Amino acid sequence: MLQTYQYPKFEYVKPAELADATTRRVPVVVVGAGPVGLAAAIECRLKDIPVLLLDDDDTVSVGSRGVCYAKRALEILDRIGCGDRVCGKGVSWNVGRTFFRDREVYSFNLVPEPDHKRPGMVNLQQYYLEEYEVTRARQAGVDLRWRNKVVSVSRHEDHVALKVETPDGFYTLEADWLIVADGARSPIRHMLGLDIEGRIFMDRFLIADVVMKADFPAERWFWFDPPFHPGQSVLLHKQADNVWRIDFQLGWQADPEEEKKPEKVIPRIKAMLGDDREFELEWVSVYTFQCRRMGRFRHGRVLFVGDAAHQVSPFGARGANSGYQDTDNLGWKLALVMAGQAPEALLDTYSDERAQAADENILNSTRSTDFITPKSPVSLAFRNAVLALAQDHPFARKLVNSGRLSVPAFLTGSVLNTPDADPFAGDMVPGAPMDDAPVIDNGADGWLLDKVGNAFHALYFAEDPAAVDQAIAAALGDLALGPVAVKPMVVSSRPGPVAGGIPVLVDSKGVAAKRYDARPGTVYLVRPDQHVAARWRGLDPAKVKAAVARATCNA
Amino acid sequence: MPLNLNPNFFEPGKRYFRDFSPGDDFYEMLIETHRDLTEAQSAQVNAKLILLLSNHIGDITVLREAMAIARAGA
Ligand SMILES: Cc1cc2nc3c(=O)[nH]c(=O)nc-3n(C[C@H](O)[C@H](O)[C@H](O)COP(=O)(O)OP(=O)(O)OC[C@H]3O[C@@H](n4cnc5c(N)ncnc54)[C@H](O)[C@@H]3O)c2cc1C
Numbered sequence: 001m002l003q004t005y006q007y008p009k010f011e012y013v014k015p016a017e018l019a020d021a022t023t024r025r026v027p028v029v030v031v032g033a034g035p036v037g038l039a040a041a042i043e044c045r046l047k048d049i050p051v052l053l054l055d056d057d058d059t060v061s062v063g064s065r066g067v068c069y070a071k072r073a074l075e076i077l078d079r080i081g082c083g084d085r086v087c088g089k090g091v092s093w094n095v096g097r098t099f100f101r102d103r104e105v106y107s108f109n110l111v112p113e114p115d116h117k118r119p120g121m122v123n124l125q126q127y128y129l130e131e132y133e134v135t136r137a138r139q140a141g142v143d144l145r146w147r148n149k150v151v152s153v154s155r156h157e158d159h160v161a162l163k164v165e166t167p168d169g170f171y172t173l174e175a176d177w178l179i180v181a182d183g184a185r186s187p188i189r190h191m192l193g194l195d196i197e198g199r200i201f202m203d204r205f206l207i208a209d210v211v212m213k214a215d216f217p218a219e220r221w222f223w224f225d226p227p228f229h230p231g232q233s234v235l236l237h238k239q240a241d242n243v244w245r246i247d248f249q250l251g252w253q254a255d256p257e258e259e260k261k262p263e264k265v266i267p268r269i270k271a272m273l274g275d276d277r278e279f280e281l282e283w284v285s286v287y288t289f290q291c292r293r294m295g296r297f298r299h300g301r302v303l304f305v306g307d308a309a310h311q312v313s314p315f316g317a318r319g320a321n322s323g324y325q326d327t328d329n330l331g332w333k334l335a336l337v338m339a340g341q342a343p344e345a346l347l348d349t350y351s352d353e354r355a356q357a358a359d360e361n362i363l364n365s366t367r368s369t370d371f372i373t374p375k376s377p378v379s380l381a382f383r384n385a386v387l388a389l390a391q392d393h394p395f396a397r398k399l400v401n402s403g404r405l406s407v408p409a410f411l412t413g414s415v416l417n418t419p420d421a422d423p424f425a426g427d428m429v430p431g432a433p434m435d436d437a438p439v440i441d442n443g444a445d446g447w448l449l450d451k452v453g454n455a456f457h458a459l460y461f462a463e464d465p466a467a468v469d470q471a472i473a474a475a476l477g478d479l480a481l482g483p484v485a486v487k488p489m490v491v492s493s494r495p496g497p498v499a500g501g502i503p504v505l506v507d508s509k510g511v512a513a514k515r516y517d518a519r520p521g522t523v524y525l526v527r528p529d530q531h532v533a534a535r536w537r538g539l540d541p542a543k544v545k546a547a548v549a550r551a552t553c554n555a
Numbered sequence: 556m557p558l559n560l561n562p563n564f565f566e567p568g569k570r571y572f573r574d575f576s577p578g579d580d581f582y583e584m585l586i587e588t589h590r591d592l593t594e595a596q597s598a599q600v601n602a603k604l605i606l607l608l609s610n611h612i613g614d615i616t617v618l619r620e621a622m623a624i625a626r627a628g629a
Contacts, residue, residue: 371582378589378592388628394561395559398574399579
């Protein structure tokens with residue numbers, strides 16, 4: 001098979017702990033250097049927390065795994081300093097075509113929503129993503145230890161004890177907090193005897209990565225019941241380096257070993273391409289998928305993130321995408337708890353908020369899977385009727401479900417939100433993931449989401465900075481002095497200085513005011529993970545302080 | 556009113572943040588309604604559903620249009 005990617009081999013270094021018999025105590029250990037564990041470790045460093053990242057392997061993800069990274073994941077990658085490389089190497093696509101039997105039913109054009117920094121989705125092989133995160137983790141000062149395998153874990157009142165196996169023998173460690181990112185099989189979940197519940201889909205999928213020799217459009221093609229693979233579905237997707245991802249639904253009866261053989265795979269792909277286009281296989285595997293999650297993601301000082309906590313079928317690409325949102329949600333909460341600025345109860349809201357999001361992801365990917373692979377004759381009849389009507393009728397097109405774009409959950413039920421007391425229109429409700437908008441900062445074009453995050457922010461909307469009088473400027477400035485600091489910012493239609501040196505973002509196109517339904521005097525309190533915590537039509541410092549207390553379980 | 560062929564699903568009092576959600580809610584409910592039924596039972600359920608919904612719509616010009624579209628290419 002052809003290789004377009006050179007797998008890096010990361011150097012194993014003999015840990016100092018092996019030399020002496022004392023057990024070292026560290027603030028945070030992350031287990032698993034997959035995309036989610038790497039993000040968790042970088043997140044700790046952004047908060048100045050020393051962190052040890054242990055991985056049993058010495059390279060990046062091998063073979064065909066994640067492909068699509070959605071807008072919210074890209075925004076988080078921006079915040080942790082990997083967004084530009086991922087988007088620079090990744091492939092953007094807009095056109096999707098849906099085929100039913102021998103004809104194209106319809107196509108859609110996912111024109112990126114204007115005035116957002118990042119597109120809805122980019123495609124990139126998972127190994128690149130991990131490689132970029134490893135570089136960033138090292139630069140951020142993560143103590144990354146390859147070929148360090150956690151073999152036992154025990155929970156204690158004020159720490160977690162670990163035993164780690166290396167090529168040179170075993171050592172022990174104590175961690176104040178343990179972040180578990182050891183993937184779907186999660187050895188640590190098993191070591192602790194914790195359950196994960198859900199369903200497995202009785203179906204198998206052949207996943208092939210092929211290198212095309214000639215140009216082929218950067219589009220997503222999805223076939224239901226095509227002549228070259230009757231009764232099943234097929235998906236074709238472009239990745240970087242002219243590598244294409246092809247998914248063939250095989251059915252439960254298929255023999256995985258047989259199906260993986262090149263003499264079986266190549267004719268399938270030839271039939272699909274329908275011509276003499278040349279290609280070479282890069283990687284072939286057969287997968288089954290499940291949708292399940294743990295009941296709770298926090299067990300005392302052990303915090304589960306990513307695939308270890310929840311898994312979905314890949315239709316809709318919600319795996320790594322939702323894992324990044326876990327660490328986005330957990331990072332600031334853990335930092336506040338460790339600094340003594342919030343009670344441990346704040347970490348339970350990590351579990352509550354992300355379990356709600358996991359349920360939404362499982363719901364959406366289960367619905368997609370059920371549409372793509374109908375389980376009964378009547379279900380198949382409805383599915384085919386939708387596809388038959390979709391060619392001519394818009395309502396049926398909306399029902400065609402070949403995977404819903406991965407989008408973040410609106411955490412509207414969270415106890416951390418302060419409910420609206422003033423009327424607002426639009427979607428930026430308490431609990432909403434923030435919408436982006438173009439802004440000008442100190443004369444330079446930029447994006448709202450690049451200006452917030454990693455701390456609580458109070459956004460004060462104004463027509464003109466001159467309208468922000470001394471009293472308001474002083475009240476905004478005071479917010480930074482509370483028990484949990486809030487950084488104030490003025491979002492103004494026009495440029496100009498504000499008293500007290502409060503930063504001013506110029507909403508040059510009026511997009512921020514529109515998306516946030518803001519008027520002069522409107523205040524938004526936003527969390528370090530770029531979610532709305534509270535909003536008002538005027539500034540009342542006592543209300544802002546109460547909302548901060550509520551958003552940090554200090555109320 | 557002519558037959559509405561644009562997306563039209565909603566649930567009163569429910570707030571949607573994603574445009575695909577109401578249609579997906581409906582579709583799941585439809586498939587769930589048939590869960591664990593035999594093919595004959597499902598055919599009966601579908602027949603009853605059509606009768607119930609037709610009566611609800613009432614307007615025979617609308618029903619005539621829908622029936623013509625449904626039958627085309629059958
Ligand atoms: C075919 C396919 C397509 C997919 N497509 C997408 C997609 O388009 N978009 C998307 O977002 N997601 C996609 N996914 C899902 C995505 O690959 C996973 O969600 C993602 O890898 C989860 O990351 P993680 O860091 O939680 O776990 P993993 O990536 O599984 O990483 C776990 C790490 O922990 C290490 N480890 C395990 N046990 C130990 C131990 N005892 N000690 C030390 N280290 C240990 C492992 O070596 C590994 O490095 C896809 C998956 C598949 C299979």
